[in-house]
Amino acid sequence: MALVEDAIRQFITDFQTALPKLIAGAIFLVLAAIGVKLIMFGVKTALKRTVPGESPVYRQFIATIVVIVLWFAVGLSFLSIVGLDGIATSLGTATGFIALGVSYAISGMIADAVAGVYLLRDPDFMPGDTVDIGGVEGVVKAIELRKTRLTVDGDTVVRGNAEIEKKWTKRDDAD
Numbered sequence: 001m002a003l004v005e006d007a008i009r010q011f012i013t014d015f016q017t018a019l020p021k022l023i024a025g026a027i028f029l030v031l032a033a034i035g036v037k038l039i040m041f042g043v044k045t046a047l048k049r050t051v052p053g054e055s056p057v058y059r060q061f062i063a064t065i066v067v068i069v070l071w072f073a074v075g076l077s078f079l080s081i082v083g084l085d086g087i088a089t090s091l092g093t094a095t096g097f098i099a100l101g102v103s104y105a106i107s108g109m110i111a112d113a114v115a116g117v118y119l120l121r122d123p124d125f126m127p128g129d130t131v132d133i134g135g136v137e138g139v140v141k142a143i144e145l146r147k148t149r150l151t152v153d154g155d156t157v158v159r160g161n162a163e164i165e166k167k168w169t170k171r172d173d174a175d
Contacts, residue, residue: 018082018083021081021082021083022082024081024082025078025081028077028078028081029078032074032078033074036067036070036071036074039066039070040063040067040070043062043063043066044059044063047059047062047063058145072095075091076088076091076092079091108160108162109146111162112145112146112147112161112162113145113161114162115160115161115162115164116144116145116146116147116148117145118165119143119148119161119164119165120143120145124170125140125143125168125170126140126143127140127141127142127143128140129170130170130171131150131168131169131170131171132168132171133150133159133163133164133167133168133169134163134167136150136152136157136159137152137171138150138151138152138153138157139151139152141156143161144161145161146160146161147159147160147161148161148164
């Protein structure tokens with residue numbers, strides 16, 4: 001019986017010790033949720049203004065990445081506030097290594113997407129234009145975020161935007 005009473009007393013003491021940290025963590029989560037909502041409102045507004053003609057899928061993709069990063073940071077901060085610094089540090093470090101590996105693995109895709117944004121914004125590279133891309137001459141059929149489609153001798157040729165952005169030349173329609 002004394003063992004049970006000691007366990008209950010120890011539990012109550014530990015709970016009383018942890019209570020201020022738990023309350024601080026709960027308050028932090030409420031404030032962080034409000035902050036994330038405000039930041040995401042700003043991000044979505046900025047995306048609508050900066051890329052108005054783009055498909056909403058691209059804007060949603062960027063917004064999703066931002067909200068994931070924000071909530072992950074909130075989660076790590078919450079763990080630190082409630083006294084679980086070691087877990088927060090371990091999760092942050094592991095996630096950093098995973099992110100590094102993933103970014104290396106998809107670096108080509110990222111390069112195509114960045115080049116695609118430049119091509120989409122370039123007034124000299126538009127659908128209907130005749131271009132030469134490293135010896136392949138064709139008419140630009142569609143410019144997408146990662147790939148561009150050309151019509152070459154009746155066939156559709158698809159190239160990654162990073163490749164195109166480096167070596168395209170616009171041909172004069174009078175040629």
